[in-house]
Ligand SMILES: *[C@@H]1O[C@H](CO)[C@@H](O)[C@H](O)[C@H]1NC(C)=O
């Protein structure tokens with residue numbers, strides 16, 4: 503057969519692969535995450551000559567058209583990660599360079615300036631996820647650690663202006679748009695492996711939503727508003743994450759588009775929450791306030807968890823992976839069993855840095871909290887290990 507005729511036959515084979523009989527054989531291949539694997543391809547193409555298999559192999563490596571991408575992804579997705587893309591707020595901001603108009607999203611003052619304005623005393627979770635000291639590590643190619651592409655801004659919300667929430671820096675939806683623009687222009691270095699997309703947004707918007715209910719004295723209507731605002735937050739974040747799944751520029755450049763959606767910590771037990779309740783509230787009303795915060799945090803997390811389950815089914819056929827990390831469960835366990843995590847100070851809500859006195863502790867890794875909202879870097883490292891283990895299926 504001439505190369506031209508072969509190429510035409512291959513095009514036909516690729517088109518046919520979208521329907522039976524090839525499609526029937528594909529499910530086993532979808533589970534594979536190895537590199538190009540002739541033994542995996544053989545059963546699918548059993549009726550086709552070895553010569554043709556070779557051309558299919560070459561074609562799928564070179565042709566990024568929409569029809570062949572779905573077949574090539576199924577058989578050639580690598581196992582390793584080359585990039586970790588991070589979207590979020592202070593828990594995720596690695597103090598990356600930013601436009602001067604957003605400089606207030608970093609804490610360029612004592613003691614945070616010691617760590618370039620990060621909201622903790624060292625690396626944040628996503629930095630630990632790709633740090634050579636972290637075990638388990640994400641799968642890597644040789645000695646190449648995945649590269650962190652951090653789009654997070656401290657203080658940011660899900661969408662500026664949504665249900666009365668906002669900040670002066672790019673929100674999660676803006677961070678995602680900026681990332682997709684970088685993918686399109688080629689300035690996002692995705693390299694040759696899978697890309698893991700990490701999302702941890704909503705802590706600031708949920709506090710703003712809760713504060714609106716506190717300001718309204720926890721009226722019935724303010725409580726109802728807090729719950730509907732929470733649903734709106736989940737919907738908007740979910741829709742923004744789906745734009746990544748739908749990006750054709752990304753589909754043609756990445757070799758596996760994976761997602762890890764991280765929930766919020768259990769906000770009602772985070773020390774800042776008790777300080778935010780107006781001192782005019784009675785003990786009963788304070789308890790009601792914290793109970794509402796628990797309710798809307800759990801609602802937000804449950805919404806993200808069910809979104810992640812839907813997304814997982816939506817991307818399964820192209821071999822992409824989706825995970826939900828339940829940060830609130832870790833938070834409850836760290837509060838109940840702090841010693842299990844090396845946290846020895848008591849009470850567990852004690853902070854390393856005290857903003858009233860200006861003192862910073864000398865043993866931060868014995869703490870959970872650096873300040874009343876943010877964990878110490880050693881707790882960020884624990885989160886990173888947990889998320890890496892989840893992604894590894896360990
Ligand atoms: C497909 O390509 C890979 C490397 O790109 C090669 O190792 C393998 O032998 C090829 N398979 C066939 C059937 O040609």
Ligand SMILES: *[C@@H]1O[C@H](CO)[C@@H](O)[C@H](O)[C@H]1NC(C)=O
Nearest residue numbers: 513516564565566567569570
């Ligand atoms: C890729 O396939 C499409 C149709 O499936 C074809 O039009 C295009 O020329 C191919 N590109 C290459 C580089 O083979």
Ligand SMILES: *[C@@H]1O[C@H](CO)[C@@H](O)[C@H](O)[C@H]1NC(C)=O
Nearest residue numbers: 851852853856857858859874
């Ligand atoms: C900060 O220190 C003061 C004085 O010791 C203390 O009363 C306060 O509870 C501390 N704040 C926190 C958040 O631990």
